[in-house]
Amino acid sequence: MDVCREAVLLYGKEAQIGMLLEEMGELISALNRRLMRGRVDKATVEEELADVEVCLRQMRHVFPDDVIDMWVAIKLHRLEKKILKDRESGLKKRCFMGTV
């Protein structure tokens, strides 16, 4: 059974988009508390990441899967070009207090 497809069919597209919004909010909050104040443990952030990923997988049954794949390929290509450019220029990584 494709659990993500079944969830969209049973609960509806709008409800699952609402769930994605809710889960993204929880992830933003957990990351903010982890990175800025160190008040959330790593496991909580990982769980919230999983929640968002499950919701994103459901979005592939809400929005056209092939269009999402096309945009992902474009974005990954842009990121690759940026990495290569930044490596050439000797860019240093940014640090958020070493909490990740």
Ligand SMILES: [Mg+2]
């Ligand atoms: Mg959550």
